[in-house]
Amino acid sequence: MKKKILLLSALAIFLGNSLNAVANKDVLIIANGADAKTLDIHATNDAPSAKVSGQIYDTLVKQDMNMNIVPGLAESWTQIDDTTTEFKLRKGVKFHNGNEFTANDVKFSLDRMKSSPQVAHIIKAVSSVEVVDDYTVRVKTETPFGPLLSHLAHNAAGILNKEAVEKGGSGYGQSPVGTGPYKFVNWQAGDRITLTVNPEYYLGKAPTEKVIFRSIVEGTNRTIGLETGEVDIAYDIDPVDKNMVKDNSGLELIEEPSLSTTYIGFNVEKESLKDKRVRQAIAYAINTQDMVDAVYQGAAERANSSIGPKVFGYNPNAKSYDYNPEKAKELLKEAGYEKGLKLKLWTNDNPVRRDIAVIAQDQLKQVGIDVTIETLEWGAYLDGTARGDHDLYILGWVSVTGDADYGLDPLFNSANRGGAGNRSFYSNPKVDELLVKGRSSVNPEERKAYYYEIQDIVQEDVPVLTLVYPTQNVGEQKTVKGFQMHPAGHHKVYGTYKTK
Incomplete structure (x- = not known):
């Protein structure tokens, strides 16, 4: 009991004013197991970073909850031959800085990805990316490559804006720009990353105005944050704490097989x-x-x-x-x-x-x-x-x-x-x-x-x-609706909202 009281006290200090934010149904607070390393998706390939950056960027194609390939920034694609796939891009999509998304951004992003020591291996089969016109791009592989679409659905294959990357320079990972449902606001290292809704998102504006990712390393503290109502969603509940969530009438534990x-x-x-x-x-x-x-x-x-x-x-x-x-x-x-x-x-x-x-x-x-x-x-x-x-x-x-x-x-x-x-x-x-x-x-x-x-x-x-x-598991308040846990672990919060 003494240990739990100490943990509660420490968590209250650590979370600061989070209670006010949780009480606001327009703010979703998510407890992540570690701080992101960077939000430059070509500079890292770790899960804590991807859980945040996945809200900021979009990929050409996506995988649904059953790992089926579905359209993303590409509305359709055609296999031209054994080594060439042509993608037709969505028109009217805008980056968070207001720039329009075109095939040039796809080429820039995939070429940059190929030159990154951290993530180049994901698309090393790709030999070239060719711009046909503003909304058509062809991806060529050196040899036939069976899992191409699955690899292009990877978080690191998100599409970046060239102007934003060049403007950000070495600090781009702390000021990311994508086309995703949420825009980057600020990052308090070791504490929180704040995102705000993208009102021009191509699939429609997300129902929650602001998402805050809290870095709470200790699993027990993430669970206590749920119990005290200071976080809405907690990723990766420690096995020893699962019953604390299950036995709480105001909480829900979601458990599913993972990859x-x-x-x-x-x-x-x-x-x-x-x-x-x-x-x-x-x-x-x-x-x-x-x-x-x-x-x-x-x-x-x-x-x-x-x-x-x-x-x-x-x-x-x-x-x-x-x-x-x-x-x-x-x-x-x-x-x-x-x-x-x-x-x-x-x-x-x-x-x-x-x-x-x-x-x-x-x-x-x-x-x-x-x-x-x-x-x-x-x-x-x-x-x-x-x-x-x-x-x-x-x-x-x-x-x-x-x-x-x-x-x-x-x-x-x-x-x-x-x-x-x-x-x-x-x-x-x-x-x-x-x-x-x-x-x-x-x-x-x-x-x-x-x-x-x-x-x-x-x-x-x-x-x-x-x-x-x-x-894999996630603990959440029962007031949270619409959250889905992706098999790959890079959960998207688009569509997630609170009833009060």
Whole structure:
């Protein structure tokens, strides 16, 4: 009880005047699990940033709640040949700065995306973007590319305004301009990002005038914010707090399967982790069922692959590492670490990941691996793992496109080592070759065969140990209506409103 009182007091100070805003039905306050890194969609590919930037930008095509491709800024598209897709653009769409949206903006945005180390891998199959006229653009790929439309629906493929980007310069990520339902107002770093409604949105003005994204790192504080009425929607309720939401008559908990994974990654360039037997030993030493039960409270499924069952190309027969500490000790002995070794495990300030780290630390100790846990702020964590400063690290990945190419290529293609996604610095020429074959084919069964083989190789090499497929959730006030949780986790709040 004392702990909860202290948390309530801290939250009241932290949220300041939020109660007045929540009482206003024209203001929607959303608790995000971390502050955005940047709102320049080409400078990052993290989920907290995407949850905000997804309200500001639009993409050529979108994925509905069933992951079907539907029109976005492109009202229609035609497959001209195996490598060329022509898009007809909507007329009369305006950017938040008043400029009209045209094909030149599409070319500028996709060309800029291709030159970004953080997100170029998403559309690296694209060889050129050609402007036919103001409202027609052709996207060409080097070879046939099956998942092109899914990749163009990715948040990072949002359309930017050239003038705004050039005017913003190095600070553009703090003054973004898109065509989306909400416009950027201001950003109080570490606290809140405020958006206001775009009255000229092409689908019609959103019903809520203002949206405020609050950075509330501690999951319990997000839940308490719901209980006290200081936030309207809280993303990612910690499993241990779910009943607090369920048992509150004024709140609602929404839970659905997701496209995400949680994994422990290995920096394979570190001397002690170069030998796959060490990585396999760690995999055998960790009991993922303990994490499902204790950390996720059952709201997750043990993983056997780096992509989950809801993703196209998932291999149900990929190698699963069942808990076997004796096997772990045997492998460590074979690798020359009979007397054990010392490693550092990085995590960011995410309570679920911290709990996973503690369990992993204890289990690895049983086989002679001495693990030190280091917790970093989100931005420093992403920068450090991109440089390769770590030994072990905990992260999640969302196969946003619903396709194996996006679930596997960023994490395991040697071309993506570092900030683009492959923070394990893994390199396997056979995997690189199969990834190219998988994305170049337009035959679904052929693509599946390539992706099955990749998953077999990766599970054997273990550059990452995928722990679980978590269920995603959101807590909300019952006065909130119209909110839908997207399978990819990048929820849109267009259409969301409060009844009072």
